[in-house]
Structures are given as C-alpha cells and as structure tokens.
Amino acid sequence: MMSFLKQIKLCFVLLSIILGQASADVYYLGGMFTQHYRDGTYAEWGKYSRLGVNIAIKHVNDDDLLDGDKIFMPDENIIDYHCWNENVELMTQSLIKKNVLAIVGAECSDPAVLMANVAADENVPIISYGANASVLSSEKNFPWFLRVITPSKKYEKHLLDLASKYGAREIAVFHTTDTWGTGGALALQNAALEMNINIARVFSFPRDTSQTIIDDHIKALSETNLKHIFLISPTPDTVKFFKGINKYDLNKSEYKFYASEMILNNTPMDAIDGATGYFSPIAGLPDSEELDNYVKMYEKISGETADLNSANFIYSVLSYDQILLVSEAIKSTKIKNLEVSRKNIMSELRQVSFFGASGKISFQNGSNDRLNMPINIMKFTGKKDGKMRFTRIAQTDTIFNELRLIKE
C-alpha cells in the first residue's frame, strides 16, 4: 500500500508531466529556398539545403533538444523564390503573416537584402546560410538579419591570396552588377590595392546576361595578355562564362581562373570543359564529432554517400546549422524564462555560441556575420562518374586567417 505522502508525490509528478505536455509549444518557421533559378535552371544545391533543414528539424524534435517543444516548417511555408528579386518582398510578407517565428534560407544575396528590409519593418528574424554580400554585414542597416557564413570579401580576398601565390601581378575581373557581384568586386579591388596587384580589365554585366554578350567579353579578354581571371557571379552566369572560355579555347595551362561559385552536376559539357582546373572558395568543414554525426544522419536520410568536398554537401551542412542556431536561440530564451517571441529570439540569436556541423558558430558584435569561419579553396578537376570533382588545394587557418596551400 502506497503511503499518503507517496501518493501526493506521485500526483505531483503526474501533474508536472501533464502540465509539461500541455505547455509544449510548436514553433513554426518559414523558408525561402531556391529550387530553380528564375530561368528554370535546376539549382541542385537548393535540394540539399532543404535536406539539411529536414535533418536538423528531425534531430531537434526527435532528440528533444527543446525539452518537449518542437519546431516545424510545413511545405506550405517553403517558397521557391528562384534566387531572384521579383516579388520577394511580397513572398516574405506572406510568410510573416503565417506567424512564423523566423525565416530561414534566404541564400541569395540580392533577394536577401530585400527580405532583410521587410524583416526589419515587420520585426522578424531572417537567418541565411548562403547570402554573403558584404552589404549584409551591417547590424545597423539590417538589424533582423543574421547569417551562418562570413561575408564574401573574405572569400574574394583568399582567392586573390591564391592568385598571388601563383605569381599574379595583374588580373581581369568579371562580375555581375547585383549587390553581391558589385560588393565582391569592391572587396577584390580593396584587396588588390593592399597586395599591389593591378586590376587591368573589368567586365561587368547584369545577372542573366545573354551568352552572346558574355562571349563578346571573353573575346575581348582573349585579345589581352591577362592570364589570371576572376569571376564573381551567380551560378547561371558562371556557367555562361565557362561556356565562353571553352568557345574561345582559353582553358590552357597559362591561364588561371578564379570564380566565386562552385559549378553543379547539371552543368553542360562545354561549360565543364571551360571550367576544368578553376579555383573556387567555399566554407571549410573542420573535423568534429558534430560533423561525423551529421554525415551519419545525412547518409541515412538521403541514401547517398556524403562527399565532403561537394558544394551540395557543404550547403546542406550550413543549412542544417542555421536551424540549429534557431534551436539554440529558443533554448537560450527558455533558460532565461523569457517568452519565445521574435524579438527575444533575435536578441538570443546574436549571443549564442555553439558547435554546429560546420564548426563553432558565434557572431561578431555589431555585425551580422559569423566569426572565424574557415574557408577552403577548391580546384575543379572535371566530372567523373556523374559527379563534379573538386579537390581542396588551400585552406585558411582560423587563428591567423591566412591561406595555406595544401597541394597542387
């Protein structure tokens, strides 16, 4: 027979459980993710970034990281905005009207600027795993925006470091005239000035410029003696650039190409031929238990073998980490006994510090940028067995932030 005291205790425990269950909250997220570019080109990385989100949400909910609370992002809340500006404000507002706690994705810089402006008007956090335009760094200008990556100026700087190691004294720069392309070109210009490298020619063009115009630029390039060529543009324009390089037969040993985007599996053969041997920067993934765990979950859910050097996999990791960041911020808000509101989450997002699958995630004061993110420089070695093959040839060290060659 149970004592009266024990019965009271048991009732108390049961009550706690019931109350605990009754007060479990569900936090809805909105997603702005690209599946196709605006011209209909399939953005394969978009599929993997959504996979990263699904893995993260499953992990957070199944492993009860939020003490009974859950996060969800229903398919209805995931909009394919085609990595394009048109209607992005309206789309963002539609998600905000659905009472989402935060919006994730926002991987393309120009649209991310528009989303961040709407978010600032409506006081809703926007977290990006890919928009790296320098302009987005300012907390003052974009107080409701945050990203789990570093700005592009660091990427461009390290590409130039690499060119310098290969003896470049003058370069040609191709860039798109969107926020990201212009910001990247400016960062490159500043770095070139510091390193005493001459930018001898600049070719700028709007996103989605026709192949004919790009070809004309390449033809003009071929008539110069410039051998170190930089390209800062989104993937569809990058593909057109390499088609032009192939057309004018510039993919020769005396040339070196440095482009900000890694090309994808569905790239046409003529672009692959033009691109073979080019260099591209991407987030580095330091070895860690968190990364190992992610690889296991990734392989189990996707049924694919993780290729740690592929852009698709790296984007999936960053996308996974953006969800963990939200989860950490919710956890932190709850620990402080604060209401899990958009405002409190935004404040906590800036203060969290944790180890995600892509390494330590924390943020610089007054900035929207992730701190100390390692960067790798990859060399494209061609397409084999249906996959694009990239080899890591240089990496930054997180202490001195210097680029070190691994192998050629």
Added chain:
Amino acid sequence: MNKVIKALFLVLIFIINPDKNLYSEIYNLGGMYTYHYHDGRYADWGDYAREAAFLAIEEINSSNFLGHEHSLQLLPENTIDYHCWPSNAAKMAETLFQNDILILTGADCSSPAVEISKIASKYKIPVISNGANASSLSSREDFPWFIRVVTPSEEYDRYLIELAHSMGINEIAYLYTTDAWGLGARKVIHDSVNKKNILIKKEFGFKRDTNQETINDYISEIISVGIKSIVITGPTPDTVRIFKSLDKYEFNKKGNTIFATEMISADESIDAVNGSTGYFAPMTFLENTEELSQFKIELSSKLDKEIDINSKAFFYGALSYDHIYTIAHAINSINSKNHVVTPQSLMDSLRKVDFNGVTGRVYFSQKSNDRINMPLQIMNSHGFDESSNSVKFESVATVSSDGNLVVDHSKILLPGY
C-alpha cells in the same frame, strides 16, 4: 573476332529496326505547376494538381499501362513552381524544353500558358494544360503545340450570366483583369449580357495584382451608385482582394448577389470568406463514379489530408490526373501502331485521344485546342465551415446535355442569409 561481329550485328539491328518495342523507353515529362502564387500565398489547388500528376505517373508505371517496357518520368529538376505568373514563364519553359522533355505538363494559369505555348511552338514540343482556360488558347493556328483538358472560359463564364438572368438580375457591375485570360473573359461576359439584355452599369478593368486600395475604391464606387450585383473575372488573388473589399464595405448582405469565375481556396482568409459567402462560381462537373471515389482516396492518402470533393483544389487535382492519363493514352496509341514516339507524333496523337477519365469523357475538338462537351456545374459558397475549418461549396446548378442550366434553388445560399 566473332564476338565483335556479333556485337556489331546487334547494334546494327537496333539502329535500323524501327520497332521501338525492342528496347524500353522512359518518357521524360516537364512540369510547370503552381505551389505558391507569386506573392507567396500557398495555392492548395496547385499542390493538389502536382501531387495528382505524380500519382497518375506512379499508377501508370506500376500498372504497366504503357506496357512492360515503357514508363513516364517527371523529375524534380524538371518540375518548376512558376507561381502562376507570366514573367519568366517562357524562359523556364525553354529551359525544360532544352532538357529533352517529350511534353510539358501543368501550365495551369492562362497568361503564363500563353507565353509557354509560344515558346513551345519554337521548340515544337507539346504543352498540355490542366487548367488554363483563356479563350485565346483555343486557336490551333496561334498555338499549334498546345492542348488542354478543360474547355475555354467562355463555356464557363456565360453560364454565370445565364444564372444571373434566371435570378431576374438586369444590371451589374463588372470587374475584370486585363491579362490574356481576363480580356478573353470580358468578351464572353459582354456577349452574354448583350444576349440577355443585362446592363453593365459600372465596369473596371485592372492589372493582375492591383493593390487593395485601388480595388477598395472600385467597390466603394459600385456601392455608391446602388448596384446590387457584381460579376468578377480575374485570377484567384485578385478575386480574393475584391471579396475582402466586399467584406470591408459590407456588400455581402441580403438583396445583393455576387458571381465570380474563380472558386476561392479552402484556406482563404476569413474576411475574403465573409465577403464572398453566397457567391456563385462555375466549375467542372465531376460525376460520382467509382473511379472518382478511388482517385479521391488515393490522392487523400498521398497528400495526407482530408479532401473535400467540392473544393477547387480537388477539381484541379482530378483534371491534372486526367491530363497525365491523356498523355499515356496518346503514347499507347502511337506504340500500338509501331510508330516512334516523338513530340510531333505525340502532339498528333493527343488530339485524337478519347477515354473516360475521373473527370468524365476526355476528348478534343478537331478544330481547336479544347476539350469538348465537358460537363459543368455552378458552385455556391456556403461560407466558412467550422467543423472542417475551411470554405464550403455546394453544387447548385448543372448544365444539361442540351446546354441549358438546371438550377436547384433549394441549395442556394445568397449573401446575408
């Protein structure tokens, strides 16, 4: 050496033998479906249409409908959410055509479908639509590579005017969008009111996605001159704005009537639902067959949602299911003649397809791109239903075989009741 000769001999047989049954074929489809409108609002009907297309493909393949050797394929990379929006629709379609697809499916919104069909003519690849009903798309001369499993909007819209006439309405205000579809509908409405001696006392044409304030001004003006009946032909988002405005200005009351060419989605915002309660909208009539019931069960399972068979989303799902089966029937017809399945032979064969789908008999006019003799009904909004947390529609009229509207007045719920 003998082995090499044998191998060469086999290769030669494959090259010169026109019998396609010697090897299996995967027919690659492209898809342009709407999952969200361009303003980010979820389009449930587009979701249903896309899932119904995938359901049909799975069934066709698992049942060996095309024979053991052949199958249909709609890859995610070939399925684009074009947001029911014309800008970039042609570019998106072009990218799909360059992916070596046999045919493009979906294309459910009229204005983008016009752009898609133009580029299809350049690439000579068929486009089959499950929902684009702009009158302009009927023309085989203008759109030789387009076909649709729906009838053109004039078949729908004229019955709205006929219903208004049967209710003794003799003057209306008319609101329409100025896109291809809206202008086609305007012509139909004008022809119909002329025949029925109904006066259009006020008329407002506006661009798709005109802002709420402008729409409010139109409605305010309509109310100020005492018009009691409103007819709307515009895409759903614009129709919803008008309904919101009708709610704002309390037009939805006894004595007033509302007719619109689009059914609103089940999860529409409450002010739009309140503004539209009692309105009439035309839709395909779905006969209650065993096939339809089975389709409902399978789609419900695939979507993991309860389905209302009177919802707009379900109609679009059924039409989408049938548009994929139309392709399968056309391919079977080509293969049965031992001809090669090419975009050209498929386009020719599509025009001759005749089968009973879940939406009834599917066959096409030989003079236009339109499905013919498609049964129609008029749906009536009964407003928000708390039990299902969605908008409820009731079928209140059907079109008889001789083309007359048969109205069941007992089922009608008018505004304010």
